[in-house]
Amino acid sequence: MLARSLVLVGLGLFTLAFAEGRVINILDPGTAYNREVSRLLVWVMWFAAFVSIVVIGALIYTVVKFRKRPGQEGEPPQIHGNDRLEVWWTAIPLVIVLVIFGLTAQSLVRLSKPPLDAMKIEVTGHQFWWDFNYPELGIRNSNELIVPVGKPVHLVVTSVDVIHSFWAASLVGKQDAIPGVKINLSFTPEKEGNYYGQCAELCGASHSNMRFRVLVVSQEQFDRFVAGAKNFQPPALADANTQKGETLFQQNCASCHTVKGTASQGKIGPDLSFYGNRTTLGSGIWEGKDKDALLEAWIRNSPGVKPGSKMPPFPGLKDEDVKAIASYLNGLKIEGLDFSKLPKF
Ligand code: HEC
Ligand SMILES: [Cu+2]
Structure with a gap:
């Protein structure tokens, strides 16, 4: 049973990791936004490792040292309370939480201000698709967010029905999309590419299929897109x-x-x-x-x-x-x- 579950979990992770030939790696950040998130992740990971080693180490030490030995009868001596120990195990976690709080606040401040020259795009989640509106350009597209490389983008994220979450793993997010609330999110894409995106908040029957792409294109392709999209006239009907x-x-x-x-x-x-x-x-x-x-x-x-x-x-x-x-x-x-x-x- 256990072996079979492990094989299943392994297969699941394998398929996830190699789905569509894309490798979603949050430890290989492609934007300043994600570098900030990764920095926090690394701090939290080291603290978590430290806490695990101390707790598991203390547990193993106690179990081995105070195990029942042959010839021992009845309950061992019972100890209640240890003021010095209790102060330590309150103080250390408090310091850890304060450090993580400080670092997070610092990241939030850095990331919360979209650059003044950023291009504004309204991102709206719907069950089960995404709408992208460029209010300054008079353009609308869906499911594929097209942006020029190297230019800051200012997303205003919201939803019309339930809570979704905008997540383009290699670029930016996750950011909840909440009905009635507009949340700013900004990033600057650094490399041209077709980036995989996924709604990251369970939002209904087709949540896992609520995906999207961010197409980071050259300035030349973007200008062409804007020129064509602004006053779009469908091409003459072929036949x-x-x-x-x-x-x-x-x-x-x-x-x-x-x-x-x-x-x-x-x-x-x-x-x-x-x-x-x-x-x-x-x-x-x-x-x-x-x-x-x-x-x-x-x-x-x-x-x-x-x-x-x-x-x-x-x-x-x-x-x-x-x-x-x-x-x-x-x-x-x-x-x-x-x-x-x-x-x-
Ligand atoms: C009642 C409203 C409604 C009608 C009528 C409708 N659609 Fe849709 N359509 C939707 C919704 C909602 C979606 C998004 C579904 C999703 O991805 O979950 C969609 C998605 C699509 C998409 C996919 C877009 C993408 O980017 O993935 C295509 C193509 C499409 N519709 C074509 C059509 C065609 C062709 C017709 C007429 C035969 C039609 N639709 C009629 C509501 C409608
Ligand atoms: Cu969703």
Whole structure:
């Protein structure tokens, strides 16, 4: 039983560590924010090691020294209280807690002030996806936060339903996203890349599938994104099939989804304006080939492929309807952007 549990736990950790070929390593911080968090972690770890050694050492010493020896009868002498010892074991933990408090307060002060020139982005958690709004730029995107390398970012984190937590392990977080509360979080990405993100607060049936990406791109790609996204006009519809896709989208999907520059202006689900530029589908669950392979299944029956998804299934859509909608979505693109080759973290 024990052996089997250990094997299971081991396998679980192994899969977690190598999921999607990404290694989430909180001890290899990629931003000043995470270096601050790691600094605290190391202090706490040393104190914890010290406390463990003292406590376990004292326990082993006591058990060995006062063990029952042959020929001993009845209760050994009982000792009640030891003032000197009790003062020590109160004073030492007090000092440890004060030191950790001081260091934490120092980190909080350092991290709480977003630089004045930071770009503001409103991050809103929904069951089970993320909305990213750039109020100063007039841009909105979902599930993929696109930022330029080397520039400070000021996130304002909140939620519309339950408590979520914004966590891009190699960059920033975890930060709770709480309904009705706006919390500042700022960081400066240092390396271009496609960074893995995950909601880190149990928030319902599809919590584990509430993921996202932070795409840290060159200034040139970012400027291109902003220029294309600001006054986005969907590219001309390629053929009759795509045209049919647009019509079907407006009939079935526009009540929940926005596509900038069209009649679709729904606000319940993710903004799909630049779906063609996405690297993922299903709030960061599928990427690469899987993303394209699963789009039709998603449109037909989203909760069937992502249990708990709040997007309804569309049993009434015929196969060719679904294909037409998929082709319409894949065509919604800002030209000249390529996020597929970013290194993965
Ligand atoms: C009742 C509202 C609603 C309707 C109608 C709706 N959706 Fe959705 N859609 C959602 C929600 C909510 C999500 C987020 C689900 C999740 O990831 O948990 C979503 C997610 C998506 C996504 C994935 C976005 C991403 O970044 O992962 C696509 C693509 C999509 N919808 C397409 C469609 C299409 C096509 C239709 C019409 C056939 C449609 N939706 C109709 C609510 C809706
Ligand atoms: Cu969540």
